[in-house]
Amino acid sequence: MSSSKRTRSWAEPYKIKMVEPVRMISREEREEAIAEAGYNTFLLRSRDVYIDLLTDSGTSAMSDRQWAGIMMGDEAYAGSENFYHLAEAVKKYYGYTFLVPTHQGRGAEHIISQLLIEEGDFVPGNMYFTTTKLHQELAGGTFVDVIVDEAHDPESEHPFKANVDLNKLEDLIKRKGADKIPYIAIATSVNMAGGQPISMANLKKVRRLTRRYGIPIIHDMTRVAENAYFIKQREKGYENTPVRDIVHEICSLTDGATMSAKKDALVNIGGFLALNDEELFREAQNMVVIYEGLHTYGGMAGRDMEALAIGIRESVDEDHIHARVGQVQYLGNQLIDMGVPVVHPIGSHGVFLNAKKILPHLSQDQLPAQSLAAALYVDSGVRSMERGIVSAGRNPETGEHHYPELELVRLTIPRRVYTQAHMDVVAESVEAVYDNRDHISGLSFDYEPEYLRFFQSRFKKSKKS
């Protein structure tokens, strides 16, 4: 692209042929709805939401090709044609040899954790993810964060905040012994850090180090195409490399992958475990029949596997990924211009509001991010999600809250669903809430479930501080 072209406006690379009406209910109704939901945006009814930025998981708009694929579902219990299409797509675009379909990402996490982790093991990773970490713990392992320190600093402009700190990793290996480390979990475009990428150079170093100790890399490839896009934008030597080739190269540096296809791969449900080791694959194939379904569908309908095979291809298309990440940047840059504290640099799948900085009058025990998410909903019907102390959960041994550095509200952008006009409305609402921030009071737990508490907890308003 020439530099004169780069300054021109761009638009979504599709036109819309089916619409789903949305509506905004009154402010009074929104206040009632959020109180009824226990101030947890996960407990709101979708019909009470105007613009839904809760998550980019399973919320994508499928293409006409994918819908055509849905009609080609081969719903045979065993050996569905769609399974073979999916396995071919995984091999072609990601390079992994063996495929075990699962109903979504956590199904794959469950299987790999049970197969590889033994009681007392340590699993290093470039920041935790909620379901990933829980499955590691349920298998008897302990998660150890080996991400670079910059990842925990929302203001650091580090271009690759998902990089692994190789000293932290090697320290852990030396302290615990390589035999206590069944694998390292490497996520691309790290969700909990704000959708931040790992560089190819760093991944290559991780590969070299882990090979020396005989430790496999399991890739959380949920947002690999988004990570690849950032590598193309920011890493020397990749400016002219197609995103699909970068994706392939990333995968080639790892030994296997868990995938939540509900993100990058543009489907509403689905996931898989992909492996290169045949013996491990046989074990996973045997385990999937216990928890998910037969090894040629693993919890997905045939039609879903077909839509996924097509979605994988579309996910690495240059125009698609440019517009997808571009829309997130568009919203993020507006908020930066408005002076709203957000995580820098703007990530790939959402804009993360720095609730700690926006609500300095609330202590972390008053759940600043949860409170901010509730206030944003009341202002405009925009639904967001807490990524702070509530999401971090409790230490299973001491029972105490984890106190994460980052106390964030995530505005997650579904793929191909909203237009730039929706982004303008969101930015204006965030600005209005920001202007009114001194009047936002805190919350406290009213009900707290044992696992993944952010999904189902209920809160009550604490007294005005």
Ligand SMILES: *Cc1c(COP(=O)(O)O)cnc(C)c1O
């Ligand atoms: C969503 C997600 C998962 C879990 O996948 P599900 O499909 O929700 O089960 C795992 N890792 C990351 C990084 C995710 O974003």
